[in-house]
Amino acid sequence: MSIFINEPISEKAIELIKKNNSIVDNFDHPEQIEGIILSYLNVDDKLMDKCKNLKVIAKHGVGCDSIDLKAAKERGITVVNTPKANMRSVAEFIVALILDCARNITLSNNKTSKGDFRETSPFSMTGFELAGKTLGLVGLGNIAREVADILTKGFNMNVIAYDPYANKDELALMGIKVYDDLGEMIENADIVNVSVPLTEDTKNLISGEIFDRFKEGAVLINAARGGIVNEDDLYEALSEGKLAAAACDCFVNEPPTRENTKLLELDNFIATPHIAAVTKEALERMAMGAASQVLEVLDGKEPQFRVV
Secondary structure (H helix, E strand, O other), X not given: OEEEOOOOOOHHHHHHHHOXXXXXXXXXXXXXXXXXXXXXXXXXXXXXXXXXXXXXXXXXXXXXXXXXXHHHHHOOOEEEOOOOOOHHHHHHHHHHHHHHHHHOHHHHHHHHHOOOOXXXXXXXXXXXXXXXXXEEEEOOOHHHHHHHHHHHHHHOOEEEXXXXXXXXXXXXXXXXEEEOXXXXXXXXXXXXXXXOOOOOOXXXXXXXXXXXXXXXXXXXXXXXOOOOEOHHHHHHHHHOOOOOEEEEOOOOOOOOOOOOOHHHHOOOEEEOOOOOOOOHHHHHHHHHHHHHHHHHHHOOOOOOOEOO
């Protein structure tokens, strides 16, 4: 059996697959491909039709927005992902971005490197503590709950959330108040973190007049997917002082450059090139999770994390 992989995954996962299968990195013979493991590859209906013996597509990660799920379902192709493999790594990264924004770490580094400061402890770099502040979560999946756990236990923050699919009673037991209205939740949060998949419902979820609802001095974090936060509207909000700062690990055009996003012009914006899940530990867990599920499906077994 041939498994298509053209993006880096751990050697341990490669060895697992190679025990009984071959690995290809091109579509020269698509009819021979029975499984695909991907990180960012776009798998649409046309590609699926070329790979007429394709049985399983595995996402090396969580978000499956680059896979045409409807087309896969229609063709009887199983789609799996690894929803918990990168949870801790992404959550820790989100916390790092929050701390960076709260304490002006990147901005201080940039200004120090350029020799902009003429005194120690410059008042212009005054930050704020997280203790006692309110974290607003847009989405309450595995990653968001991990972020909440770190920030409540480690930093004594309060947590509120917006998620139309959340179990309010369950979350109330965790001390998390869930709002029915996104804008109302944002009005009560000092820091807003976005952790939802990119869908038709979440595209431009944070855009337009919603930026008028943020608290003065609020911070916005997006380490989910580009397109959930409207980048032009975020630029205006940061430029006009509607937000104190923002940090994004994902963009509509990736990687972000000065040519494809004007957000990089701003001092109160932090950009990273989609690295929240890029740790040794998470990469190995994602690779092994994706590989093992591909092998399960090809062996006629039910995978652990079926999406379709």
